[in-house]
Amino acid sequence: MRNQTPTSSRSTPFRILIINPNTSTQMTESLKPIVQGLNYNDIQFDYFTAPNKHVTLPDGRVIEPVHSINSGEDSIQSAHHCRPFVEPLIPKYDAFLVACYSAHPLVGMLRSTIKALENKARHSDSGTLHVFVEEEINPGKAKKYVTGIFEASVTSSLMLISSFHLLADWSHHKAQSQDTWGIVTTGAVWKEELTKAVGFMINGPEESEEKRRKLLNAEHTSPTPSPAPPSVPRFAGVETTGLTAVELHKTPPEEVRRRIIDATEKILKGSSHPVRAVCLGCAGMAGMEEAVRAGCIKAYGETEGENVHIVDGVVAGVGLLVNSCKSRPVLKNSTEIANGANPQNSNALFFNRPVSGRLPQNISDLHLGGEADFYKERRHHLEVLGFHALPEDKKAPIGAVEFEGVRGPHGTIPIRLFYPRAIISKAKDDGEDKQVVVLVYMHGGGYTVGSVDEFENGLRLLAEAADVISDHRCRVPPRSRTSFPDPIRRILRMIDWAQGPEGQSRGINPNLVFGGGDSAGGNMTAALALRRQDQRLKNMAGQILLYPEARIPFDTPAATENNTGGSLYLVCNGIFSFADHYLPKSPREGAYPPSHRYVSPGMQKVEDLQANLPPVALFTCGWDPLRDVAVEYGSKLQEAGVQVNWHHYEHLTHGFLQFAPWSKERMDATMDVAKVLKKMAYS
Known part of the structure; x- marks a missing residue:
């Protein structure tokens, strides 16, 4: 950035809402120094913590708040609970980060609502919208973005480990790197849950899963457990600390550190190919990179251990959303450069390029x-x-x-x-x-x-x-x-x-x-x-x-x-x-x-x-x-x-x-x- 504080081309900064879908204010407070340390001084970050009160949905269901999300079922319940509180905030923000490391349904709910509101704004006759938003949005102004820390960390990890190399046989054939990535998370229940989520995110749902879903819709039968997704070749898997998200902050720090080191070492030594990226698989683990680094060094030695990328889902999610806001069509990708990026120490688009013609x-x-x-x-x-x-x-x-x-x-x-x-x-x-x-x-x-x-x-x-x-x-x-x-x-x-x-x-x-x-x-x-x-x-x-x-x-x-x-x-x-x-x-x-x-x-x-x-x-x-x-x-x-x-x-x-x-x-x-x-x- 420039020596002086950049002035934005907007009269107000971009606004990003970071959503903690459980009721733990301690969890929310632990996120703030992480985000502030990223030095996005031209972005306004606000924080939402799930209210500690039940909600009644339009269909009459009463949803209780979730104090700690310790399973896939908890993430579903917390999504239903938070939705009535978060959706009214959509017109006020440019982007939303769901800070729960899971396949959290609130990400999809918010995206669907934003799409419905944009369609409603474009077409006066859009039917009834089953959303909790009264204020309209202007789709012509700018796009709005939503992601979760799980989705952001997976995307970032794949970017960090992926590269094509030429084979050494002079055939000019290319091969993808065999480097892998993994996740270190909290409770044991998340091992299967996150493994399935990674498979579905990268491979898509299996054909059998789609058929099962269609069958359920046609016959209204009771759901049966979905099959595990196919393995992901470059995914080293998930290892857990055995602690819940809340226990991470109540357990003595030295015990938490020991468990993270052990889980990290296990995932690195258990992979047949080098693990080059490790994700912090819980929002509550934000700021615990040092313990993961110690586990990498214990498994690979100091030199190779230092080369492993540690991916914080909160950091990755914030970065993706900030870049999306600044690069949204038509002009935002150059606004940052036009108002503050220093080409000499950044990847500014307009520096060190030839003159054409x-x-x-x-x-x-x-x-x-x-x-x-x-x-x-x-x-x-x-x-x-x-x-x-x-x-x-x-x-x-x-x-x-x-x-x-x-x-x-x-x-x-x-x-x-x-x-x-x-x-x-x-x-x-x-x-x-x-x-x-x-x-x-x-x-x-x-x-x-x-x-x-x-x-x-x-x-x-x-x-x-x-x-x-x-x-x-x-x-x-x-x-x-x-x-x-x-x-x-x-x-x-x-x-x-x-x-x-x-x-x-x-x-x-x-x-x-x-x-x-x-x-x-x-x-x-x-x-x-x-x-x-x-x-x-x-x-x-x-x-x-x-x-x-x-x-x-x-x-x-x-x-x-x-x-x-x-x-x-x-x-x-x-x-x-x-x-x-x-x-x-x-x-x-x-x-x-x-x-x-x-x-x-x-x-x-x-x-x-x-x-x-x-x-x-x-x-x-x-x-x-x-x-x-x-x-x-x-x-x-x-x-x-x-x-x-x-x-x-x-x-x-x-x-x-x-x-x-x-x-x-x-x-x-x-x-x-x-x-x-x-x-x-x-x-």
């Missing part, structure tokens, strides 16, 4: 924000990227181009419309204009520079591939009237024009007017969506945001990693110069701080973003100073309930739309933008 020298020499003289820099861009300057084999075809002017708040706004060949063909075949889609696009250039000529080729590609009219606004020269909020007012007029009679006369469907932009243009598109919503104007059908400057990236890892020119194109420090041009300096023009809602959409709180904002297609690049602020804004929108479709290109730089003709990777990314736009427009 080598560009010709005259293209790679282009920098944005790297020259003190903006005119010189833009003249260089125009000489290389201007449509008139492109080689003929690089120019994208288009059906027709229309040059138009729109009357704006400060004079005429020049625009350029690109009509794809398919739309022109359909109009001729049908004898009339079709109701078609339009993308009102704001090109990048730091609010200050750039021209439509530099972006025409990219917009032609999008228009043809997406079957939409691309409506491209030209930017006015630097040091003209470009200060905020005038550009936003111009774009506001552009959307009105496209949605109004002028657009309809060209066959544009007013309900299919999309807004889009790259870099600073992406910022303005996002700001425009907020402003139209705030003013209760008809909003855009969607937002196409290409590596948007959601806010100034003065505090992100991406800004540090990419604070150079070289082959990275956008120079980070140049962003601050562009922002300086954009914000008005004269009090007569208005005082607008950088945090203003329409200046920095990415600085807004989640609660200030409404779920009815237009859906977003977000495109980001790994080699881009704006990467993290874009991901951060997308995460906030997603948390607010806005539909966000995120595409990340880890090995590309800022500005792939302009450089598409010279790079297959950049062309592929541009075609992805077109595919997403087409799907949003016509699905």
Whole structure:
């Protein structure tokens, strides 16, 4: 992690509920220092202990609390007992960990309830739900996750011991490692119970078990004991201490330690293949790794004994849930990186990776924000990227181009419309204009520079591939009237024009007017969506945001990693110069701080973003100073309930739309933008 405490992109931290399904508060208290020691400072952990009172289920059954779970039957009873207390908490938490080392049914109960609530939220007519939740959940915001410490430890153990090796016979055949794993647990009853649970979890239920279940459902006969599952080849088995979970904390520590050492030594020496992972098979054993390690050393000697992995189900479960929350679709997997992970001492996704798609020298020499003289820099861009300057084999075809002017708040706004060949063909075949889609696009250039000529080729590609009219606004020269909020007012007029009679006369469907932009243009598109919503104007059908400057990236890892020119194109420090041009300096023009809602959409709180904002297609690049602020804004929108479709290109730089003709990777990314736009427009 970074030296400073990372700031989350969420207004509130992820919340995880750790559930102790028995009534032992001592057991719950023993879990807290284990979880706190994991240093997930950006996660809020709460704890639930089963209440010491009976419950009456809807079918009339009275369920007593379980003080210590010492059998499979106890786990079933505790699940029924806890369910009415835990299910009402589902809307308040992102994830749930059932801290009982067994095949605990509460895991499945909570998953089923979450699924039912999500279905109910999506479909108004979902029938009667037999759950204990009154508050609804929003399935569009984010997924919720549930696991148990048993499931988490099995998953982690398999990950730790599994690997493929090449055989030493030069046949190039592969073989799986023969390393095994086992479980050290408490009472003797758990040996058979956990062995069966491992077999069913890895192998699935036997055919005979499924037939037996079907027979029971058909004949309503009394259940018969289920057969033992088939053996699991890489599972070394279960050994027990002979103590219950409660007795672990009441028995003298030296006696507990001796029993754990003996059980560990027995499981290691009893396996025909090396045991490389040992699970602590009880939540009450959390923190007892030292005794297990001593048993490993006693069985294998100091060197090999130290190499055995000790898997704490609580630690494994918390880790799995934290990672699931942070990586849930669409954006959470990058939120942590965008707001705190230090690439030099973590597995950050965006560090030490190559830049894809080598560009010709005259293209790679282009920098944005790297020259003190903006005119010189833009003249260089125009000489290389201007449509008139492109080689003929690089120019994208288009059906027709229309040059138009729109009357704006400060004079005429020049625009350029690109009509794809398919739309022109359909109009001729049908004898009339079709109701078609339009993308009102704001090109990048730091609010200050750039021209439509530099972006025409990219917009032609999008228009043809997406079957939409691309409506491209030209930017006015630097040091003209470009200060905020005038550009936003111009774009506001552009959307009105496209949605109004002028657009309809060209066959544009007013309900299919999309807004889009790259870099600073992406910022303005996002700001425009907020402003139209705030003013209760008809909003855009969607937002196409290409590596948007959601806010100034003065505090992100991406800004540090990419604070150079070289082959990275956008120079980070140049962003601050562009922002300086954009914000008005004269009090007569208005005082607008950088945090203003329409200046920095990415600085807004989640609660200030409404779920009815237009859906977003977000495109980001790994080699881009704006990467993290874009991901951060997308995460906030997603948390607010806005539909966000995120595409990340880890090995590309800022500005792939302009450089598409010279790079297959950049062309592929541009075609992805077109595919997403087409799907949003016509699905």
